[in-house]
Amino acid sequence: MTVQDICVHLGVSRASYYRWKKNLNQNHSKRQLEKQIGTLCREHKYRYGYRKITALLKVRMLINHKTVQRIMQKNQWQCRVKxxxxxxxxxxxxxxxxxxxxxxxxxxxxxxxxxxxxxxxYGQKQLYLSSILDLYNGEVIAFTIGDKQDTDFILNTLDQLPALPENCVLHSDQGSVYTSYEYQKAVHIKGITMSMSRKGTPADNASIESFHSSLKSETFYLNSIDRTTTTIVERTVKEYIYYYNNIRIQTKLNNQSPINYRQLAV
Structure with missing residues (x-):
């Protein structure tokens, strides 16, 4: 049967039929878009807001950030990191x-x-994470997990650094381990220039503070982990640092991960 015969049989106009068909195609496209956005949100465990989800979608399609924001709000897929x-x-x-x-x-x-x-x-005993971050691309280039916050603990992290250029600056707070003679001697031997935040001013070291905050917010807080085994804590931190360096995109890096940004620059 032709479209005209079907419309006569059903008692509808051809204009109504084509309007219905157009809306059907549009609704299908919207459902497909919602499905893709939902998949991305779940893959990244609701760590991304609409801006980063939009950046991921723009790799494969033209999309407006307002559309993505509206769909995420409708389905309660917003970033759940606090x-x-x-x-x-x-x-x-x-x-x-x-x-x-x-x-x-x-x-x-x-x-x-x-x-x-x-x-x-979060584990069976108190653990600490010492990390060093490169401000060039936000990459974590050294880290140590331990149960003692002593000088040997941070020296272990310092020893992981690769060969450094001249005039490299290493910034920390005024914690007793960083002001210790042993640490300052090790930094001097490596040819590093020391820099320290002003007392009681964590904003002077905002970049590393932000990383540690993201680590906890996007793992332990996001998954409501208050108490677990020490092994799981260590594994969670190591897996997140790999994710942070290799997968997690950053807006300031043109929506690249730290390692991808460094490799593309080279």
């Missing part, structure tokens, strides 16, 4: 000047490094 903050303790012994001075922009790899220690109170 940042947590902590206070710092410890008295300085020998303090270096604040050479970094909140200038977190770096044009070359290994030019400016930042380091800090964060607590991991």
């Amino acid at each position: 940042m947590k903050k902590r206070k710092k303790n410890g008295q300085p012994y020998a303090v270096a000047g604040n050479i970094l001075d909140r200038n977190f922009q770096s044009d070359r790899p290994l030019e400016k490094l930042v380091t800090d220690i964060t607590y991991l109170p």
Whole structure:
């Protein structure tokens, strides 16, 4: 039967039929788009907001960020990460000047490094994470997990650094381990210039603070993990750092992961 015969049989106009057909195709496209957005949100465990989801979609299609935002809000797929903050303790012994001075922009790899220690109170015992981050691309280039927050702990992290260029700056807070003689001696031997935040000013080391906050928010807090085994805590941290360096895109890196950004620059 022709379309005209069908319309006569059903008692509808041809214009109504074609309008229905157009809407049907549009609704199918919307459902497909919703399915793709939902898949991306689940793959990244609801760590991404609509801007990053839009960036991923733009690799394969033309899409407006407002459309993505509307669909994510409708289905309650928004980013579920809630940042947590902590206070710092410890008295300085020998303090270096604040050479970094909140200038977190770096044009070359290994030019400016930042380091800090964060607590991991989720296992059978208190654990600590010491990490060093390269401000050039936000890559975590060294880290150590341990149950003692002593000088040997941070020296282990320091020893993981590759060969460094001249005038490399390593910035930390004024924690007692960073102001210790042993640490400052090791930094000097490596030819690194030390820089330290002002007392009680965590914003002076905002980049590494942000990374540690993301790590906890996108793993332990996101999955409501308050108590688990030490092994799971260590595995979770190691898997997240791999994800952070190799997979997790960053807006400031043109929606590339840290390692992809560095490789493309080379």
